[in-house]
Amino acid sequence: MSDVLLAFESVEIRRGMGIVVSDFSLQVSSGEVVVLHGENGCGKSTVIEAAARILPLEKGQVLQHGKLVIDSEGRRKPPTVPFGLTLQQNGLVGSDTIAEHLNNMMSICQTKIDLAPILKQYSLDHRSNDLIAHLSGGQQRKVSVIAGLLPAMVSKSPRLILLDEPDSGLDDDAIQVLSQHITSLRLAGHAFLIATHDKRIIKCATRINNLNHDTEQKPPSGDVWQLQEVESVKSTNWIMSGFSYNLKTKAGFANNGIAGFLTLGILLSMVEPFELKNLLGLKMGFVLLPAFVAGLCGDPVVNLLRENRALDWWQANTATPRAIIIPILTGAILTTISSYIFLEGLQFIVVVAGSLTTLICSIIIGFLQLSTNKLSRPQAVFIRLLTPILILPWSIVVNELIAYI
Numbered sequence: 271m272s273d274v275l276l277a278f279e280s281v282e283i284r285r286g287m288g289i290v291v292s293d294f295s296l297q298v299s300s301g302e303v304v305v306l307h308g309e310n311g312c313g314k315s316t317v318i319e320a321a322a323r324i325l326p327l328e329k330g331q332v333l334q335h336g337k338l339v340i341d342s343e344g345r346r347k348p349p350t351v352p353f354g355l356t357l358q359q360n361g362l363v364g365s366d367t368i369a370e371h372l373n374n375m376m377s378i379c380q381t382k383i384d385l386a387p388i389l390k391q392y393s394l395d396h397r398s399n400d401l402i403a404h405l406s407g408g409q410q411r412k413v414s415v416i417a418g419l420l421p422a423m424v425s426k427s428p429r430l431i432l433l434d435e436p437d438s439g440l441d442d443d444a445i446q447v448l449s450q451h452i453t454s455l456r457l458a459g460h461a462f463l464i465a466t467h468d469k470r471i472i473k474c475a476t477r478i479n480n481l482n483h484d485t486e487q488k489p490p491s492g493d494v495w496q497l498q499e500v501e502s503v504k505s506t507n508w509i510m511s512g513f514s515y516n517l518k519t520k521a522g523f524a525n526n527g528i529a530g531f532l533t534l535g536i537l538l539s540m541v542e543p544f545e546l547k548n549l550l551g552l553k554m555g556f557v558l559l560p561a562f563v564a565g566l567c568g569d570p571v572v573n574l575l576r577e578n579r580a581l582d583w584w585q586a587n588t589a590t591p592r593a594i595i596i597p598i599l600t601g602a603i604l605t606t607i608s609s610y611i612f613l614e615g616l617q618f619i620v621v622v623a624g625s626l627t628t629l630i631c632s633i634i635i636g637f638l639q640l641s642t643n644k645l646s647r648p649q650a651v652f653i654r655l656l657t658p659i660l661i662l663p664w665s666i667v668v669n670e671l672i673a674y675i
Contacts, residue, residue, distance in 0.1 A: 273300045274336065275430040275461040276321055281330035283316050289328065290316045294481060300428035303452060303462040303489060305475040313481055314465035315358060318434040321463060322355050322586040334430060348588070352379045354431035356418030358438065360410055361583025363575060364403030365519045368394060368413050371402060375417045377506040378588050381424040383498045388416060388423070391447050411439035419451055422460040424500055429460050437468040449474050453492040511591035512571045521570035522596035526632065530564035530604040538611070554671050557608045561601040561624035565631025566660070569593050572639045592636065594629070601628030623667055631660055
């Protein structure tokens with residue numbers, strides 16, 4: 271008997287002001303390819319994203335491998351088994367190379383294989399070390415599709431694969447390779463839920479669902495996927511992933527660091543340090559202000575991952591990479607420099623306070639960024655106007671340091 275890898279139970283999903291999917295139930299078992307087919311706007315992508323825990327539910331629940339992953343009560347649990355996901359907007363970070371992005375996916379699966387044969391099939395073998403930002407739209411789509419297929423390609427056990435319009439932007443040869451992979455992985459026992467209009471992909475289906483009823487069909491025959499020799503690897507660490515993104519892009523310095531140094535420059539243009547000689551409270555405020563402003567710029571990694579819905583891809587697959595180490599270093603550097611300028615010396619407790627100020631502020635702003643990410647215009651949300659309230663704890667820290675010193 272086939273295992274049920276994905277189950278929708280009386281699901282209702284809202285997008286914007288309207289209900290897009292209502293009273294939807296579906297099961298996808300190992301060895302099945304279920305294609306969601308229908309007109310644009312009927313809810314195919316909505317179903318895929320709900321299965322990946324990206325969209326909240328109004329009613330019902332979604333299960334993967336028999337375990338709850340999201341429900342209408344707000345519970346959102348990480349899947350116990352890795353799954354594959356290809357979004358319409360790829361979910362790629364331009365500063366990653368092809369190899370780095372695919373290695374991230376394999377790290378999530380804790381299994382590694384030789385990517386060269388797969389990349390060659392998609393005519394990407396000569397570009398494996400190229401930045402994704404330097405690829406054409408079609409090549410980026412190939413990378414996104416391969417990443418979506420990898421959890422099945424590296425596993426002997428049945429895996430769930432979610433593909434949203436995987437054929438979009440692919441050339442005819444790539445679609446043929448994709449069709450062959452879907453068939454061979456299905457024969458190996460993996461399960462697919464695919465949203466598509468492409469007739470060549472639809473031919474791979476065992477069932478076609480128009481969000482109201484199923485139509486069974488006979489899928490094509492083919493060769494069973496031959497699993498390569500696999501190597502076990504450690505799972506992705508969200509802290510180290512965030513640190514890696516910061517090192518590659520210098521996002522922490524470009525966003526937070528520059529804001530802090532600009533603040534320091536403005537302070538120096540307003541007043542000479544020797545004029546504050548007997549004003550300890552004002553001096554301490556000036557010392558911590560650059561670190562405070564740097565933290566208010568938010569989490570640089572979250573800002574980076576917003577491109578091409580990479581943030582959604584990471585949130586669906588694992589914990590979102592966050593900048594923890596960089597804000598600490600940024601706050602320490604800014605506070606050290608401002609201490610020498612305004613306090614005419616370095617005090618360890620003040621540097622620690624500056625580091626924690628940047629870290630805590632960036633975490634709070636990052637939380638606001640993540641909480642508003644699903645909205646249609648997250649940058650225009652008025653919840654960001656709440657950030658000035660952070661001035662209160664900052665002023666308390668300043669006063670406590672004055673009392674301590």
